[in-house]
Amino acid sequence: MTLGRLIFRNTVRRPVRLLLTIGGLAMVVLAFGLIRLTLDQWQAGSRAALKNRLITVHAMSDELRLPLAYKDQLAVIPGVRTVHFGSVFGGVYQDPKQSFGSFAEQAATFFETYPEVVLSDAERLAFQQDRRGCIIGHRLAARFGWKVGEAITLKGTVYPGDWELVVRGIFRSTSPNVMGEGELYLHWAYANERLKTTEPDRADQVGWFVVRAADGINGQTVAEAIDASFANSSAETRTESEQAYFAGWVARSGALLRGLEWMSGIINGIALLVLVNALAMAVRERTREYAVIKTLGFQPRHLVSLVLGESLLLALLGGGLGLVLLFPAAQLYAVMTQDRGYVSSYLITAETIGACLSVMLLVGLLAAVWPAIRLIRMTTLEGLRHAG
Amino acid sequence: MYDPVVTLQRISKVYFRAGTEVSVLRDLSFSIPAGTFLAIMGPSGSGKSTLLNLMAGIDRPTSGVVVVAGTRLHELSEGDMARWRARHIGYVFQSYNLIPVLTAAENVELPLLLTHLSRSERTDHVKTALRLVGLGDRMDHYPRQLSGGQEQRVGLARAIVSDPTMILADEPTGNLDRESAEDILTLFGRLNRELGKTIVMVTHDPRAAERAQLIRHLEKGVLETPP
Structure with missing residues (x-):
């Protein structure tokens, strides 16, 4: 028996809520991941281009x-x-x-x-x-x-x-x-x-x-x-490095990219709210149990560990599921966009995986803050009197 | 060995409810010798649970001095109080308060996570405690798989597993049928007689109180003077 086991048991205590929470987080990670892939795709050409390869096009327009x-x-x-x-x-x-x-x-x-x-x-x-x-x-x-x-x-x-x-x-x-x-x-x-x-x-x-x-x-x-x-x-020309050419193309789409960046932020905010809501419900329901644990001699930092552990576990489970779903979703996304002739493929890089997991870790940490503060402030006696 | 285990000097406790001052304990002083099995009786609202909570260090007096197991509790911070509780207090609740996602053995092991015992040592302690309360064959059962009496026995095993200085019990038989209540009271008696444990039990049940060595009555926050 360890506190880790108690964290795990608490996390899986209500299977329906667990599935809904993980599912919600997975969808968020999926959406975040697809946006990141789109942004990466737009910027990848600029990153991968050769500096000593110059592109000369018509000065008026690429179309000419x-x-x-x-x-x-x-x-x-x-x-x-x-x-x-x-x-x-x-x-x-x-x-x-x-x-x-x-x-x-x-x-x-x-x-x-x-x-x-x-x-x-x-x-x-x-x-x-x-x-x-x-x-x-x-x-x-x-x-x-x-x-x-x-x-x-x-x-x-x-x-x-x-x-x-x-x-x-x-x-x-x-x-x-x-x-x-x-x-x-x-x-x-x-x-x-x-x-x-x-x-x-x-x-x-x-x-x-x-x-x-x-x-x-x-x-x-x-x-x-x-x-x-x-x-x-x-027919005057415009010549720039391939890198600058791609970067310029990205820059011309700046408003759209900024929109996508904002969308990413909003999506992460949704993940945070999903998790805070789930945790707040769980902590409220278990207030008395936390008070009993305090009565046994556990300290506020132990309670914070329990809440933080549960929050991170939920975030990582949701993030993990979202990442697993991201692979087939990216293929589907690529097929859909290929049909429109825009892009050929979306590559899920270690960077994308890292970004998704980092965001979920951050969401897990932040989501635990409010419930943890509530537990720290709660006196043992208040907790024992809690009717929930 | 601390003797007396508990010393209360001029304890008062006042609550504020809806802007009104409610005096729960009034200028209360007494001590409890080591190895005593004491029952505190009184009607609802007489302050007996508050008195128990003060001795357990989960509440603080408005004024007065509480010394338990040689420690002046009012001088401790919340964190220090928790550490002190882990060493000296075994608490038995009226409604058992077991963690539902943990087995009987895991519930009993919980206080031992705060000690430096190894896993095998913890397991030995847990088995001993559960056998002592007659639940050696229910170690892997979850609370929902146990009767009320069995749950309370697990609660008692959890209270004694770390060998605390004293056991405090708040209406430990309040939710039990007569037979289960007898079992619990018998266990308290054994712990007191055979292991010399100091036990303070709050109850409003005269039959439960009769099993204690000493009975003190609390009425409107004032402890009756013993004859």
Whole structure:
């Protein structure tokens, strides 16, 4: 017999209340976790981006395109090591709801530009040698059951028409927040070739250039040189590090992110109220028992331990259940958002787990404060006279 | 050994209820020799439970001095008072007051958690106490699985398990049938005679009081003078 056992027995004393309390806390952790995952997803690109990879887009808007001819001008700017380019492809498989991230990229410089892509040499070669070839992330492959060598037909939205592609490789990514494993990459040249005949006005244009600065060269200097080169042209550029580019994208969504942060706080407040209510009820019901324990010679600190222990146990049980539910919920969430074409996956990191557990520990500690103060203030005699 | 175990000097206790001053104990002085089995009788509201609570250190007098087991209780803080209670007082409640989520053995073991005894030593003490009250075969039963008489015997085992200086009992037979009450009173008698325990029992039942060595009557906060 230990005080720990008494804490456990007290916690499980009323199973219905226990289940409701844990269930309530689990739902709160689930909601908090999903919000954290959303925030992480938004900010992950910025965190994972390479500092020496520069992105050049149209100065007016990311939606506008740049002339392909800029490629040669970029290549001769001092400090530039490689120039890569690409565009959003906007492919749909069979049903408009089955959209995913798809991009037309220059194949020759793709792997050098994005070392995050993990693919065998044979698959790399097969992709680069086949203009109709494409590579897909393993999550996308799993989603549609696609295999290497399989011919697939996509309906293009940015590049109109039906596109017959051959899967030449299935990749994993060392940085899924930059190179998503639910995405598809095909040859820009193949897409552009068709555009020349169907919509010649839109041909030979790219959505972005990705410039890698030479080792030891300040990326900021290169970015300024690039933008200066195209100043006063019909398509001025905005060049920034990939990190800054993603950060800017996050910053433009600042109000939404702040809203989500507020939501997190409110949700934690709800968790606190759920737990305080459950504990206050329990302590009120057991006032006489606590007084008996005091009569036996236990001190206020022992009573505080009992209440605090119960509070933390409830918070951790609720938090644990919420975390267990978070894994399937995150998958479901990812599928739902993938269908809308926004994101590829939500990764539950140790940080997310730590944040959820830390919040629940804090909630457990705070929830015990008021009941504990009541017990400390209660005299033994008052407690023994308690009718509850 | 403390003798006398209890010394009360000019004790008064006043409560305030709804703005009205209620005098419960008035200038009360007496002492209890070690090894005494004392019954304090009196009608409801006479102050007998208050008197017991003062001796147990769970209430404080408005004025006067309470010395129990050589300690001036009014000088102790709440924390020190709790520590003192754990060493010197075994308390038996009218309504048993067992912890419902603990077994009989665990309830009895509870006061021993405040000692330095090892787990096996605690278990030995618990078994001894429960056998003494005739519940050696009910150790793993929860309070809801016991009769009122058995619950009170567990309460008594809990009161004696840490070998306190004195046992204080507040209407210990008040909720029991005649037979169970007899069992409890017999146990009190044995504890007093065989183990020399000082017992102070508050009761309004004359038949229960008769089992004590001494009976004192409390009337409107004043203790009758013994003949």
